[in-house]
Amino acid sequence: MTLAAKLQSYVERQIAQIVPGFSDPIALPRPMVEVALERIESNVARQIDGQRGFDPLVSGQYATFLYYLAHALREDRVAATHLFLLNKALNGIDLFYDVVMPDYFLIGHTVGMVFAKASYGDFCVFHQGCTVGRILADRPVLGNGVIVYPGGAIIGRCQIGDNTVVSAGVQVINTDTPGNCIVFSDGGGHLVFKPITEQFSARYYRV
Numbered sequence: 001m002t003l004a005a006k007l008q009s010y011v012e013r014q015i016a017q018i019v020p021g022f023s024d025p026i027a028l029p030r031p032m033v034e035v036a037l038e039r040i041e042s043n044v045a046r047q048i049d050g051q052r053g054f055d056p057l058v059s060g061q062y063a064t065f066l067y068y069l070a071h072a073l074r075e076d077r078v079a080a081t082h083l084f085l086l087n088k089a090l091n092g093i094d095l096f097y098d099v100v101m102p103d104y105f106l107i108g109h110t111v112g113m114v115f116a117k118a119s120y121g122d123f124c125v126f127h128q129g130c131t132v133g134r135i136l137a138d139r140p141v142l143g144n145g146v147i148v149y150p151g152g153a154i155i156g157r158c159q160i161g162d163n164t165v166v167s168a169g170v171q172v173i174n175t176d177t178p179g180n181c182i183v184f185s186d187g188g189g190h191l192v193f194k195p196i197t198e199q200f201s202a203r204y205y206r207v
């Protein structure tokens with residue numbers, strides 16, 4: 001049995017047990033599973049720790065795969081919604097299927113993540129408890145290689161420059177960043193941008 005066939009059966013059984021179809025069982029088309037598998041394998045292959053390849057038992061990788069699969073099936077709203085709910089139930093991640101994520105992004109730890117319909121560059125890295133959110137119609141634009149450490153947030157009308165590192169617990173709200181910087185809080189409600197020369201995404205990806 002191919003890996004795509006195993007994944008198809010595995011995910012269908014998980015849906016049946018955790019978020020069963022309201023009337024009919026959810027069947028996943030094999031070609032869409034293959035599309036998602038190709039994306040996650042390509043993504044993992046570029047990661048620094050990706051030598052062993054895609055492993056469905058690595059929660060961050062599996063959460064990314066489930067998103068890729070839901071996104072591939074976005075025209076089938078019933079199946080895509082069940083995949084979204086499965087991902088949320090298993091991994092504590094809110095990443096809806098019609099959010100457009102790049103081919104290369106990394107989920108460090110899945111718990112408590114929320115992703116709005118923002119614009120995401122390649123090689124971004126997200127850690128547990130982070131939020132990318134909108135304020136009414138204002139949505140963030142993330143450049144390439146943006147890193148969000150645990151509890152960080154990027155919300156509202158933000159232009160986040162390439163190679164911006166949002167420190168743990170820091171909230172960037174309706175604020176632009178210059179890029180090539182680490183964002184800190186000064187403790188008084190203001191943000192501080194410390195210039196950096198290191199490409200932080202190279203800690204996670206071969207870029």
